[in-house]
Every structure is written in structure tokens, then in C-alpha cells.
Amino acid sequence: MTLPIDTIETFTVRLPTRTDFRWNGLERPLGEVFVVRVGSGTLVGYGETVPLPDWGGPSGAPFGETPSIDELVIHELVAPQVLGQDAERLGPLLARAASGVIGYPYALGALDVALHDLLARSRGIPVYELLGGLRRSAIPIAHMIGLMATDAAEREAAQALEEGCRAFQIKGGQDVERDVDLVARLRALAGPGVSLRLDANCGYGPWKRGLDAVRRLTDAGVDLVEQPASTVDGLRRITERSSVTIVADELCWSPADALALAADRSADALSVYVAKAGGLAPAAAITRIAAAAGMSHDLNGSLEAGIGNAASLHVAAASGAELLPCVVPINGPAHDLPSAIFGRYFTDDVVASAFELVDGAVVLGDEPGLGIDVDEEKLERLAVAHRTTRAEARDLEVNL
């Protein structure tokens, strides 16, 4: 059986947000996501990423993307490589897609997820089976506390705790005094069993200032600090001198980045995004590097809608490494909200039903593909851009 790709569609979708989420370096409001739908006959597969123009590696090598840039990349450069090709031969097809353009992991990542979803659906298996099989079905979730006033952060954390949250990622990096104070307050509020991570987003400046911040945060009760320095060298020096777990995010995009960080032990843990890596296959490769190096990792992102979130959860489910609480949303449509605050960044979603939340973790089932149903009417209603490229009849004839 073959699975020739006859259609590639892209959608730019705007989701309504619960509040205005901010972190150090983020200049635009969140809620705009990039969706790819691939078709083969009556079957479709979905993928999604959140391209951000103000997000990239400190070196400038990984650079910002936007939905409109990625729409152009997919239809003008990548579609000619993919249309008419057989998704049953997924590895060669992904390599062929990537040959259409250098870079643009968020564009290629959305397509990669859609092709995995299509293939898994056609075989009647979950996507995690394509990534090595199920290692865990319950994925612990960390709630993200954005850059906000301390009182508001405490109120939000208290409500998330009531809803079963057992881990927080606190955005900081702009003001060490505020970060230390907030960590101490949340530790007092949450007690000893709750995981507290401070994400500095490279904001502490030179590594010695980052080290000083990590030591003060440690005394305040933090468990993990993410990107307290912006360079590999700075991160390594802090990791060597810290008792808490140091996490690499901005410095960990590709499997090659992960390998370098692991080789020099420049961090204790890796923050893995499907989009930074450019798809499910390279993201899963990073989890294998973490496992081989004895490092832990999370699955993280930029507040994806339900499609992108499902992709992250499938990578987490198939990982053999130690898994940290994942900073991913708990998505659901407006009429089916599993939580009011915990993991809830949007008031609606394109998935037809909510993810299952049990004891602070999202639980994956064994439905085919990404295990979600996309509400196609809502997808089209919330889309602010939609473009379709179809295979020419001759493409399909050549490759069938």
C-alpha cells in the first residue's frame, strides 16, 4: 500500500487567550499558531507549531519565524519536494522535505508532525509507536507562571495547586530580586513536594551574575533553573558549580546541540521542543541522547494548541530518559475545560475534546495518530490565513 501526498494546506489560527502571557524576550502576544494539514485520498494528518519572530538561539543561527513566513516556505519551497511522494516511506520523505530549504525548523516541524499523524492513522496506531513505542502514558505537567506581579502569581499558583498541579515553571530573568522573592513565596505556598523551576530565558547577563542568581534561588527553594546564562561556556560553568538542576533551552535546538551539551555536561537537563528540533523524529533523537548521557529532559514549547501539544506528549510518552514535568498546555474546547487555570492558556482550541487530566498529569490513550480529533469547522473559523497546494496529476502518476 502506498500513501501518496496529494494535498498540503496551511492555516494560521488565532486562539483566544485566558490572559496576556509574557516571558523575557517575548515581544508579541501569544495565541497564533501555524497548522499544516496533509492529505492522501480521504485520509488527513495534522501538525502544528508556534513560530515566533523574537525567538531563536543566542548565536542567531536558529532564527525567528512567523506563520506567514512558514506558509511561504511550505508552499513555495517544501511542497514541490513532498507532493506526490509516498508517506509510507516516511524517513526518506522527511529528508526530501528538509532538502527544500535550509533552516526553518518550525515550518518543517509542523509538516513532519502532519506526516507522522497521517501515516499512523493509516496504520491504525498511535504516533508514539512510530517513535519507538509507549514508555509512559501519564505525562506530568508544569504550569507556567508568566512575567506578572508577585501577588497575581501567588493567586494563580494557589488555584493551579487546587486543580492538582504539582510543578511550576516560573518565568523570570528580568529582576533577580523579584525572582528570588517569588520562588520563596511559592515554596512556602506549595510545600516541599512541588517542583519549582525558574526560567531566566538568558536574562541574567554574564555567567557570574547568573551563578549568583542560581545560588540565591537555591536558598529560596528552587529545584531547577533554566538558562541562567546565554552561552554554552557560561551554562557549563554554572552547572559545575550548582547543586540544583540546570536546564538548557535556548541552547538546545537540534540533536547536534544536545550531543554537544551532553559531551561537555554543560547542563543537567535538556528542554526539548518538537518545533526547535524540526519535527518528531529529531526531537525523539534528542531524548535518546539524553537517555544515553544520563540526562533528564522535558517536553516544552511556546504554548501550542492541541495539535502541537499532542505531538509533544507523544515524544514524552516514547522517551526512555528521565522525564521532567512538561511545560505544555492542557488544551480543550470552550465547552470542555479540564481546568480553569492549571495548564490553561487558551479559552478555546481546535481539538474537539479535552486532554485527560489525572493527578497533575495528562494521560494519553491508544487512539490512532496523534489521538486527537480536530474540529474542522472551528479550524476554518479561527483561521486568519489558509492556503492550499495540490499535487499535479502527473506527480501522482509518477510516484504511485
Ligand SMILES: [Mg+2]
Ligand atoms: Mg525556556
